[in-house]
Amino acid sequence: MPVREAAPAKVNLFLHVLGRRAEDGYHRLDSLAVFAAAADTLEAAPAAPDGAGLRLALDGPEAAALAGEDPERNLALRAARALAREAGIAAPAAALRLTKALPVASGIGGGSADAAAALRALDRLWGLGWARTPRLAAVAARLGADVPACLAARPVRMGGIGEVLAPAPPLPARLGLVLANPRLPLATPAVFAARTGAFSAPAVLPETGWREAAALARDLAALRNDLEPAAIALCPPVAEVLAALRALPGCLLARMSGSGATCFALMPDAAAAAAAVARLPSAWWRWGGGLYAAAG
Numbered sequence: 001m002p003v004r005e006a007a008p009a010k011v012n013l014f015l016h017v018l019g020r021r022a023e024d025g026y027h028r029l030d031s032l033a034v035f036a037a038a039a040d041t042l043e044a045a046p047a048a049p050d051g052a053g054l055r056l057a058l059d060g061p062e063a064a065a066l067a068g069e070d071p072e073r074n075l076a077l078r079a080a081r082a083l084a085r086e087a088g089i090a091a092p093a094a095a096l097r098l099t100k101a102l103p104v105a106s107g108i109g110g111g112s113a114d115a116a117a118a119l120r121a122l123d124r125l126w127g128l129g130w131a132r133t134p135r136l137a138a139v140a141a142r143l144g145a146d147v148p149a150c151l152a153a154r155p156v157r158m159g160g161i162g163e164v165l166a167p168a169p170p171l172p173a174r175l176g177l178v179l180a181n182p183r184l185p186l187a188t189p190a191v192f193a194a195r196t197g198a199f200s201a202p203a204v205l206p207e208t209g210w211r212e213a214a215a216l217a218r219d220l221a222a223l224r225n226d227l228e229p230a231a232i233a234l235c236p237p238v239a240e241v242l243a244a245l246r247a248l249p250g251c252l253l254a255r256m257s258g259s260g261a262t263c264f265a266l267m268p269d270a271a272a273a274a275a276a277v278a279r280l281p282s283a284w285w286r287w288g289g290g291l292y293a294a295a296g
C-alpha cells in the first residue's frame with residue numbers, strides 16, 4: 001500500500017535576524033512558524049515500477065517550475081537518499097510521487113516541506129519507527145535549516161539557524177491565513193545577502209498565548225520580518241502584494257513569510273480567509289484557509 005504525507009506550507013508569522021554565525025555565514029534567527037492547510041502531497045509506494053531503486057515523479061499545478069531541474073537535486077529525493085544512508089539501507093527502493101501545489105522558491109518552504117514529507121513517508125514505508133525521534137530530526141537538519149520545522153509540521157518557535165525548535169505559545173482556535181505570491185521566485189541566499197542594518201533582539205511572546213486572532217495580530221504588529229526590506233529591494237512587487245493583502249476585508253496583519261516573495265494576511269478565521277482570496281489578482285498564486293492540523 002502506498003503511504004501519503006502532506007507537505008504543508010510554512011508561514012513565518014515573524015522572523016527576526018539576530019546575527020550571523022562566524023563559521024559558515026548562516027544567520028541566527030528567531031521566528032514563530034505555523035503551517036497552513038495549503039500543501040504539496042508526497043506519496044511513497046513500495047517499489048519503483050521497474051522494481052528497483054528510488055524514483056521520483058512530479059505532477060500538480062506548480063510542478064512545471066521544477067521541470068528543467070535534475071530530479072536528483074529535488075529535496076524529496078535527497079531526503080530519501082539521506083534517510084536510506086542513515087538507516088543503513090544499501091539498496092533503497094521506493095516510487096515517490098510529488099504533487100506540487102505550492103509555488104517554488106517562495107518563502108513558504110515548499111522544498112523543505114517536501115523533504116520532511118519524504119522522511120515521514122519513508123519512515124513509515126520502510127518501517128523504521130523513527131517518527132518524532134532525534135534521529136529523524138538530525139537527518140532533517142542536514143537537509144536544510146527549515147526542514148526540522150517542516151518535519152514537526154505544527155506551530156513552532158524556531159531558534160538557532162532555524163533547527164532549534166520549541167513549542168509555540170497556544171494559538172487562537174479560530175485563525176485564518178491568506179497567502180499570495182506574485183509568481184516571481186526569490187532565492188533565499190540572495191535575500192539574506194541583501195539584508196542590511198542592525199540585527200534584531202529576540203521577541204518576547206506571552207507564554208499563555210492568544211485566545212483571539214486579533215490579540216495575536218496586535219502582538220505580531222510589534223515584531224517584523226527582517227528580510228522584508230531586502231526582498232522588496234530585489235522584487236518590488238512584494239510591496240504590491242502586501243498592500244493588496246492589507247486592503248482585504250478582515251485583514252488583521254499582512255507580512256512577508258521567510259525570504260519571500262509569498263506574503264500572508266492574518267484573518268479572523270478560515271472562512272473569512274477563503275472568501276477574501278477572490279479579491280486578489282488572478283495572475284498571482286493565492287490561497288485562503290486555516291492552519292494545517294497534523295495527525296496524532
Ligand SMILES: C[C@@](CO)(OP(=O)(O)O)[C@H](O)COP(=O)(O)OP(=O)(O)OC[C@H]1O[C@@H](n2ccc(N)nc2=O)[C@H](O)[C@@H]1O
Nearest residue numbers: 026027107108109144145146161162188189192258259260
Ligand atoms: C528564510 C527561511 C525562514 O524560515 O525560510 P524560506 O524563505 O526558505 O522559506 C529559512 O531560514 C531558510 O531555510 P532553508 O531554505 O532550509 O535554508 P537552507 O537551504 O539551509 O539555506 C539556504 C541559504 O540561505 C541562507 N540561510 C539560511 C538559513 C539561515 N538561518 N541563514 C542563512 O543565511 C544561506 O545563505 C544558505 O546557504
Ligand SMILES: Nc1ncnc2c1ncn2[C@@H]1O[C@H](COP(=O)(O)OP(=O)(O)O)[C@@H](O)[C@H]1O
Nearest residue numbers: 073074075104105106107108109110111112114
Ligand atoms: N521539492 C522541491 N520543491 C521546490 N523546490 C525544490 C524542491 N527540491 C529542490 N528545490 C529547489 O529549492 C529551491 C528553493 O525552493 P523552495 O524550497 O520552494 O523555497 P522556499 O523555501 O524559499 O519556499 C528551488 O529553487 C528549487 O531549485
